[in-house]
Amino acid sequence: MKSLRSLARAASALALLAGSLVAQSAAPATAKPVTAATTVTTSATTSATASAAAGAAAAAAEARGFVDAHSHLFSYEAFGGMLICGKPFDPDGIAAALRDCPDHYPNGELAWFENFTRTGSPTGTHDPIGWPTFRDWPAHDSLTHQQAYYTWVERAWRGGLRVLVNHLVANRQLCAIYPLRRHGCDEMDSIRLQAQRARQMQDHIDAEHGGPGRGWFRIVDNTAQARQVIEAGKLAVVLGVETSEPFGCRQILGIPRCTRAQIDRGLDEMYALGVRSMFVCHKYDNALCGVRFDSGTQGVIVNVGNLLGTGSFWQARTCTTAEHDNTIDPAGVLPDQIARLLPPGVSLPAYPPAPHCNTRGLTALGRHMVEGMMRRGMMIEVDHMSVKAADSTLDLLEAAGYPGVISSHSWTDPRYLERIYALGGMVAQYGHDAEHFVDEWRRTEPLRDAHQVPGYGYGLDANGIGQLPGPRAGNAGNPVSYPFTSLNGVTLDRQQTGQRVWDVNVDGVANYGLVPDWIEDMRIIAGPEIVEDMAAGAESYLRTWESAAQHAATH
Numbered sequence: 001m002k003s004l005r006s007l008a009r010a011a012s013a014l015a016l017l018a019g020s021l022v023a024q025s026a027a028p029a030t031a032k033p034v035t036a037a038t039t040v041t042t043s044a045t046t047s048a049t050a051s052a053a054a055g056a057a058a059a060a061a062e063a064r065g066f067v068d069a070h071s072h073l074f075s076y077e078a079f080g081g082m083l084i085c086g087k088p089f090d091p092d093g094i095a096a097a098l099r100d101c102p103d104h105y106p107n108g109e110l111a112w113f114e115n116f117t118r119t120g121s122p123t124g125t126h127d128p129i130g131w132p133t134f135r136d137w138p139a140h141d142s143l144t145h146q147q148a149y150y151t152w153v154e155r156a157w158r159g160g161l162r163v164l165v166n167h168l169v170a171n172r173q174l175c176a177i178y179p180l181r182r183h184g185c186d187e188m189d190s191i192r193l194q195a196q197r198a199r200q201m202q203d204h205i206d207a208e209h210g211g212p213g214r215g216w217f218r219i220v221d222n223t224a225q226a227r228q229v230i231e232a233g234k235l236a237v238v239l240g241v242e243t244s245e246p247f248g249c250r251q252i253l254g255i256p257r258c259t260r261a262q263i264d265r266g267l268d269e270m271y272a273l274g275v276r277s278m279f280v281c282h283k284y285d286n287a288l289c290g291v292r293f294d295s296g297t298q299g300v301i302v303n304v305g306n307l308l309g310t311g312s313f314w315q316a317r318t319c320t321t322a323e324h325d326n327t328i329d330p331a332g333v334l335p336d337q338i339a340r341l342l343p344p345g346v347s348l349p350a351y352p353p354a355p356h357c358n359t360r361g362l363t364a365l366g367r368h369m370v371e372g373m374m375r376r377g378m379m380i381e382v383d384h385m386s387v388k389a390a391d392s393t394l395d396l397l398e399a400a401g402y403p404g405v406i407s408s409h410s411w412t413d414p415r416y417l418e419r420i421y422a423l424g425g426m427v428a429q430y431g432h433d434a435e436h437f438v439d440e441w442r443r444t445e446p447l448r449d450a451h452q453v454p455g456y457g458y459g460l461d462a463n464g465i466g467q468l469p470g471p472r473a474g475n476a477g478n479p480v481s482y483p484f485t486s487l488n489g490v491t492l493d494r495q496q497t498g499q500r501v502w503d504v505n506v507d508g509v510a511n512y513g514l515v516p517d518w519i520e521d522m523r524i525i526a527g528p529e530i531v532e533d534m535a536a537g538a539e540s541y542l543r544t545w546e547s548a549a550q551h552a553a554t555h
Contacts, residue, residue, distance in 0.1 A: 062454075063230045065162025065487070066519070067537035069428035070383075070408035070459030071512075072169045072242075073148045073201070074194040079174045080181025083113065084463055085137075086130060086146025088153070089201045094498075098149060100128035100137070103180055108136075112337055113178060114144040117465065120297050122337065132498030140468040140508035147462045150201060150217070152513030155495060157216055157235045159516025160487030162538040163226065165277055165408065167240040168194040169464065172250075173284060173305035177341065187243045188266070195239060195273045202237075221274050223546045230538060238545075240277035241270060242381070244309070249287040249365065253311040256287030260368050267372045276545070277379035277406065280366055281389070284309045288369055289389035290360025292411060293326045298465075303328070303348065304338055313349050316356040323387040323413040324355035361388030362396075370396055377552030379404050379545060382420070383411035394419050400555070404548025409459030410440075417444060421451040426544040428457030428537070431509065434472045434521040441530055448533075454543070455536025462512050469518050470508040478524050479505040486516045487535055 076084040082101060090097035104111040108126035115124035118141055126136040130145075137145035153164070168191045175185035183190065198219060205215035218229040219237045226236035244250075247266030249258035270278065281289040284306045293314055294302045307313050316328060328351050362370070362385075370393055373380050380397070382390045382405060390412055397405055403424030407417065410430035417427050429440050441456060448456065460468065482503070483493040495502045495513045502510050504517035523531050 062536075063162060063227060063538040063542055064535055065230060065538040066160050066515075066534050067163040067165075067428065067455075067457040067541045068156075068161060068460050068462075068515075069163075069165045069406060069426065069457045069541065070167060070240075070242075070464075071148065071164065071462040072464045073153070073166050073462070074197045075169050075463040076146065077183070077193050077197055078170050078190050080178055080185060081183045082180040083144060083174070083178050084146065085144055086149070088146065088148050089150045089204050091204065094149070094151075095131050098130040098134075098146060100130055100145070101180075104128045111144070114142065116301075117143045117298065132500075134498060134500035138511040140470050140510050143465045143467065147468060147510075148512040149497075150205065151497070152495075152511045153235075154216065155492070155513035156515040158486070158488075158490050159492055160519070160535065161235060161515065162230045163236050163238065163541050165238045165240050165541075166198060167242040167277070167279075167464075168198075168275070169241075170243040170245075171283060171305075172245055173309045176308065177301075177305065177338065179337075187245050188247065191241055191243060191270075192273070195275075198237070198239065219274060221276070223542050223549065226542055226545075236538075238276055239274045240279075240379070240381070241275050242279045242282055242384075244282040244284045245286055246278070246280070246288070246369070249369075251285065251287040251310055256363070256365055258287055258365065260365065263365065263369050264372060267369070267376060267378075271376055271378070275378075277381060277408075278373060279381040279384055280362075280369055280393070282384050285314070285358070285360050286310075287363060288366035289362045289393075290358040290386035292384055292386050292390075292413075293328050293356060293358065295326045295329050299326070299329060300348065301338055304341060307346075308341060315359040316351050317359055318352045319355040319357040319387075321357075321387070323357075323391065323415050325358050325386055325413075326356070327354040328356050358386035358388060360386060362392035367392075367396060374400060374402050374404070374548075374555075375552055377404065377549035379406050379426075379548060381406055381408055382416065383407050383409055385412065387413050390416055394423075397423055400551075402548065402551055403544055404551065406544065408457075409461050414444075418447055418451075421447055421453055424544060424547050426457065426541050428459040430466075431458050431460040431462075431469050431518075433469045433508070434518060434525060437469070438522055438526045438530060441526070441533070445533075453540060455538070455540035456530075456533040457537035457541060458534070460509075460512070460515065468509040468511075471504065471506055472508075472521055472525070475505050475521070480517055480521050480524065484517075484520050486520070487531060492516055 073088045076087050085101035087097040105128050108128055112122040116122045138147050170187035170190040172185045172187050202217050202219055205217045206212050209215045216234045218234050220226040220229055229236040247258055247262050281291050283302050285291055303313055370380060382393055405420055405423055405425035407420055407427045420427055429437060483491045485491050502514055504514050504521055509518050
């Protein structure tokens, strides 16, 4: 089986050397050919020069390119609309899109959530000026500033990205905790608004490239559309949902606040919006399943949110199986903005010895939702489920022989990966720093060989209130050398936006445009094999999605 994957890699490498895919993949969205002298310049000054070795385009039997299985381009509209600063696009241009939140002025000292998530302390300062100087943001460890402006995504596409799963995200309790907001906190209203923004950005990019359907950013509803988009050298965008209370399915003191009919209506609505991938639970226990805990200082905040949303803190026991949830760390010092939300006399609970397992699993309503997703051929996300819930969900999928399961950003127990692969599912690793990512890629390679999985993906979680990959430690001896040639023969120099020039060796993945640089960094330390595996990621994702749709059509 190893030899089959090696042959596939060799064939892919020969195709790359022959330039059979270069012109198609590197072409502008208007389908005009890119020549060796072509330089593409946008309002954010993204430069991509086609390789002189580019040959004539040729149709490919398989999709070739990277897959980001988990990011959040439109989360600026989530959490009340004032927690994430900046937008991925604005009709009035980049100066209107990339500016800081009003409460971050004049020097960031009032940006307590930014400071707390970045340093663990609610105090701190930063330069709030975005465009055109970008002195302090975006940065790989700044969690409240826009990381995915559309020209940055465009640079990643030119560097080989071919499938992007954009999760529409919401969190009612985080919205309620943050004192400023432009919108209400209903999670489904936020999801609907973000779906609208996704279509508006597609229209905006179309207009820049000559009219409807001509842009490089294409929202797709099925794998046939996705393959057509990729064959045309464009980016296939899949809509997903990651929310804590889908369809209002919260629970208070164990009592569910939704019905099966409500779930059915909600799934119908999401499918009509174009959603094809979905989480059953996210950060807080809900009426569908218990969650996998957060650790560290962020876990303290989320646990308080669980109390406010459900009436109780997380309930944990010491695990009796090898699988376990993340460890709940002892309570640290809560920022005043969070501590004052606790009822008088209430403090964070003490927990039994680790390893910790959530006592809540998949409920009867949760099972109904999973079955409803199977009937619709949707991708079922098992990340964020407690091990008790994930185990029950995988049992259900195995009994049905349903392949449409994914771990999109490393938020499930690693022991479940073999069961996911055995079903025909997909695994994408969180966007860790280059060395950590390579280590996990190597560790899990025997599983992919055993199940003949064609590729590997990443879940960058951009704009997901999580860090992007930082610069590789000790890279002075073997840094990324600019300019470099990306997957599709496109030469990329250092990314420049306004007055700021980024270098992955110093800045890490400060924004989405530096993803090709991060992959080049991994090539330097792991060789071309990791790039070839990741270049098969788009095909791997599409195969799982196709198998899910076929199962739904025949059962």
